[in-house]
Amino acid sequence: MSMKISCPPFGNYTPLIKELSDYLGWEFIIPAPPSEKSVALGTKHLASELMCLPAKSTLGSMIQACELGATDLIMFDSCGLCRQKAYWILQQRALRKLGYSATVHPVRLGLGTPRDIQAIDPSIPFWKAWCGFIKAIRWVFEHEKGAEVPNDSQVKIGIVGEIYTVLEPAVNKNLIKKLEKMGASVHNFLTLSYFISEKFHLKGWMSHADREILQMAMRKSHEYFPLEIGGHGNEAITFAIYYALKKFDGVIHLLPFPCMPEATVSPVLDDISRDFGIPVMRLIIDTHTAEAGLDTRLEAFVDILERKNRTRKGE
Ligand code: SF4
Numbered sequence: 320m321s322m323k324i325s326c327p328p329f330g331n332y333t334p335l336i337k338e339l340s341d342y343l344g345w346e347f348i349i350p351a352p353p354s355e356k357s358v359a360l361g362t363k364h365l366a367s368e369l370m371c372l373p374a375k376s377t378l379g380s381m382i383q384a385c386e387l388g389a390t391d392l393i394m395f396d397s398c399g400l401c402r403q404k405a406y407w408i409l410q411q412r413a414l415r416k417l418g419y420s421a422t423v424h425p426v427r428l429g430l431g432t433p434r435d436i437q438a439i440d441p442s443i444p445f446w447k448a449w450c451g452f453i454k455a456i457r458w459v460f461e462h463e464k465g466a467e468v469p470n471d472s473q474v475k476i477g478i479v480g481e482i483y484t485v486l487e488p489a490v491n492k493n494l495i496k497k498l499e500k501m502g503a504s505v506h507n508f509l510t511l512s513y514f515i516s517e518k519f520h521l522k523g524w525m526s527h528a529d530r531e532i533l534q535m536a537m538r539k540s541h542e543y544f545p546l547e548i549g550g551h552g553n554e555a556i557t558f559a560i561y562y563a564l565k566k567f568d569g570v571i572h573l574l575p576f577p578c579m580p581e582a583t584v585s586p587v588l589d590d591i592s593r594d595f596g597i598p599v600m601r602l603i604i605d606t607h608t609a610e611a612g613l614d615t616r617l618e619a620f621v622d623i624l625e626r627k628n629r630t631r632k633g634e
Contacts, residue, residue, distance in 0.1 A: 325384035326393035327377035330486040353489040372575035385419040396425035400549025473504040477562030479555040480573030536561035552580030563595035568624040576605035
């Protein structure tokens with residue numbers, strides 16, 4: 320039987336996974352974007368409200384892909400400290416209980432990717448897995464070129480939080496586009512290239528960040544929270560400080576329910592907000608988040624920031 324690969328959607332990066340699959344000679348089943356239906360499916364079959372929203376959403380997409388005939392499913396492996404690294408096991412169990420024979424493959428995003436590609440399909444030679452990986456890295460850098468620092472004439476908002484919720488518009492309800500439509504300029508450090516090459520980014524070598532300020536933010540971040548917490552909890556602290564030092568107007572902390580690292584750093588972000596005088600709005604996205612309520616909160620936040628901005632400029 321030929322291999323039919325699918326993978327949960329990952330925002331603007333989903334076409335990359337398709338291109339990589341095409342290069343490797345896999346038939347790729349394009350996943351449907353996350354929806355209420357996919358989240359409900361995932362929630363039902365993980366049998367617990369207590370699993371994080373990304374776990375439910377990605378399982379729902381996997382079930383939909385199985386319905387379309389997927390034989391193999393890719394699940395991103397963060398290799399980090401939080402429970403994300405165990406999701407593929409739970410998802411595999413759920414699929415088996417539903418009677419699907421598809422195999423879930425954890426795939427590390429980084430130097431481990433070529434080996435994981437070969438683990439999915441041992442017929443792929445090592446050089447080809449590496450070439451596919453290098454092509455993928457090129458794709459990522461080409462497509463992220465637009466992520467510039469916001470211009471000064473607008474209200475500037477920095478986004479921090481859990482990476483999947485930040486990068487998947489169908490999960491965050493198009494938050495970044497909405498803010499931009501409201502006239503705000505939005506900056507986000509957490510991109511796929513950040514995930515793949517975090518150390519280079521934190522040194523300011525691969526982003527448009529102000530290197531000196533970023534280093535300062537990292538030092539201060541350790542004073543606020545001297546422990547590795549997993550997910551992107553430490554980054555949420557560092558980047559919130561960075562945005563404060565760079566005189567952004569506000570920060571949005573985006574977290575899915577019930578995210579351990581982001582919930583843990585929430586009180587720290589409140590302290591940063593107080594100490595640096597930068598408004599931080601916490602947005603918790605869960606299965607019941609209503610878009611209308613979210614829009615109202617965003618509008619109110621942008622409105623407050625605009626007024627503060629005008630007052631500061633003496634307009
Ligand atoms: S970072 Fe948070 S939401 Fe993501 S898997 Fe870990 S605990 Fe869940």
